[in-house]
Amino acid sequence: MSPSVAVVTDSTAYLGAEATGRWNVTVVPVKVILAGHEIDDVTPFDAGLLAHALEGRSPVVTSRPSPERFAEAYERAAAGGATEIVSVHLSGALSGTVDSARLAARGAPVPVQVVDSRSIAMGLGFAVLAAARAAGAGAPAAEVAAMASRTAAASDTVFYVDTLEYLRRGGRIGRVANLLGSALSIKPLLRLADGEITVLEKVRTASRALARLEDLVVEEAGERPVDIAVQHLMAPERAETLMKGLTARLPRLVRMWVLEIGPVLGAHTGPGVLGVTIAPGAAD
Template sequence: MHVQVLCDSASDLNQEMFQQFSVQSLPLKVILNDEEYDDGIDITPKEVYDRMRDGEAPKTAQVSPQTFRETFTALAEKGQPFIYFAFSSELSGTYQTAKMVEQEIKEEYENARFDVIDTKAASLGYGLVILRAAELAKGGASYDEVLELGQYHATHMEHIFTVDDLEYLQRGGRVSRTAAFVGGLLKIKPLLHMEDGKLIPLEKIRGSKKVLKRMLEVMDERGADLQNQRMAISHGDDLERAEQLAEMIRETYGTKEIHIDYVGATIGAHAGPGTIALFFLNDTYK
């Protein structure tokens, strides 16, 4: 029996990708004006960004214990081995909830074979981990092979991103109110990265034109096997800049596969419209 790969909607993969790679995804929640939506199912990222531009402030909620319980139980009852690769535990409580439910299910179904893994990744960085694990699983790889490769990609995944307006990060407590105000006046664009699952400011860059160039330089410093690996770029409703960055990468490194998609509603609610994020491996592609 093949291994079932599970993830949540913070992977920012679209429904078509989930179907193509036989991935089961559990939606996080987006809350707007006291109405709750399933991320990527009941509401699109585009709708969320449009409403943010109109002044609305979305909130998000993790996958519920009940959803995990029902999903894990259904697979355990069938004797289906599965691995749930989770959104970074530093950005959401979803992983901790899944671990709690894991204990319950394993006590009830002693022969169930599954693991809950903290990827320490987000957006399409997380999505790339899922794609690689799912490809392997679909090809008939063993449980241990899927687990090992998924963990390898999670460990070596780089996240480099910038936001268009510091105000959204300020609302989430990522930067101070003063920094957001001054940054807006000076047109300062922050460059951030992920370190052990946390969002960490890397440097400040004046002017949006310089940001993409600097993202490429950071990738050059950190990346490995840049021509052959699959990369990803996610964007907060700014496809033009995402495609511009992709073209710069292709011209510089001859990279064959760059997946572009929206920063989904869960992460976009905190990063805001105009976010551009780049994901790549810092070690050899496997």
């Protein structure tokens, strides 16, 4: 029997078809326009093309889903038997996606609670999974939405980028860029805090930054049970090295995810990004 509360999210959660299928999560795609070609964030893509476009300064623009796309998702959920919907999305400080969801919710055939996760990637993904587990257990929509919000608030995302250039181009890092000035040798460690990107630490070399990233995750995880997601773009070796290091150093690791982000987030971070989301450990 399907849950009476349907869970909807957007593709920047990067959960993958297996997880969304298992937990009955509907995904509305965010899109990127790459040199005039529209790419759906849930469709397999060639990361090399994105890197080439970014390096060549070809136009790369991300595009939020229209309210009509969300309306279609809500109508399908209602037609499938849902009596309520919880729609969980990436930070409203980074995208207008949550605004589109709210507009669509006004005309939905069943009540819709829209949650701004104040996060992105698996910071959003873990919140969506928590909501889906609650819905699957029969929780009402208010409880499902609260679970998503609590999980997002209890999660932390720290990340490294090879260069701030792409974040600067996209207007996602104005205050951070001012803090760092023009010191091109700086390798920043960044944090997604309350929906916005902030500077965590400034390190002189990539190798030191990556080692410090691992240390920061271990410090943040502490002795509590945690789920960890290592996320990258065109940096599988870095991701594997970090995954192995964290697995060895986290005694209460519940589950480890390793995934490559899609073009929408990648358009803002550029290739080489390596990030980690730490969330409260949850049994599947």
